Amino acid sequence: KELEAAAADIEFREGSYRIKGTDRAVTLLALAQKYAGTPNALDVKTEGRFGVTFPNGCHVAEVEIEPETGIAEIVRFTAVDDAGNIINHQIVEGQMQGGITQGAGQVFGEHAVYDPDTGQLLTGSFMDYPMPRAGLVNGLAIREHPVPTATNPLGAKGVGEAGVSGSLPALMNAVSDALRQAGVTRFDMPATPDRLWRAIRDAKAGARS
Structure with a gap:
């Protein structure tokens, strides 16, 4: 016009x-x-066309806990994800590695601790707040199972949070399974060495009483 x-x-x-x-x-x-x-x-x-994609996958973790110290170690971790047609495999693998490590950091260390009397944050710096490192996740294997989506021309799906979304439950379930063998029936994140050690100690004390 x-x-x-x-x-x-x-x-x-x-x-x-x-x-x-x-x-x-x-x-x-x-x-x-x-x-x-x-x-x-x-x-x-x-009219515009709006399409939603649904990436999915499966993450499996093997975790060992030293009962005398409470130190946990990720022995193996395997992630199989469907991100549709992958344009850049290297970027996807890097995104998955970072997300899985981020999830491991949340499970095994990250915790905002406050003083119960004053409300002061006690983990306000990197001196007191643990940061995940590359060596935290051992035996990491990332596999692809692409199933193209029909909702966009590329057939691609999102992969932004796939690593952290899958690693959190996989790692915490592995920790819970290991603790169950020591008699621990309930445990909440984070799985820091001191909390793991206390949980195992309390379970042993309850079994003896």
């Missing part, structure tokens, strides 16, 4: 609607300013 041309003759490029093969153009900003707040709304007849 603004360019007095058929829709088939117009292209959108560099922020402007242009008549193909000519220098006649109108910017998107100019159109928005002209029609904003006026009854002359643009006659939009096309």
Whole structure:
């Protein structure tokens, strides 16, 4: 309408609607300013397509706990994820490694501790708050099982939080399974050495009484 041309003759490029093969153009900003707040709304007849993807996968972890010290070690961790068609395998693997390590940090160390009397945060710096490191996750194996999605042209799915979403329950279930053999029936994160040691000690004391 603004360019007095058929829709088939117009292209959108560099922020402007242009008549193909000519220098006649109108910017998107100019159109928005002209029609904003006026009854002359643009006659939009096309509709956008909105698609949702559902990535999924399976994570399995093996954890060993030293009962005398409460120190836990990730012996093996395997992640198999469906991210649809993968464009860059190296980026996906790096994202998975980082997410799994982040989840391990939450399970085995990260904890905001407050003084019960004053409410003062006691873990307010990296001197007191543990940070996950690359060596925290041993025997890490990442596998791909891509199933393309039909909701977008690339057939790709999200992988942003797949690592941390899968590693948290996998690692905590492995910890719970190891503690169950020591008689511990309930345990909540974080699985720090002192908390693991106390849980095992209390379970032994309860078994003797």
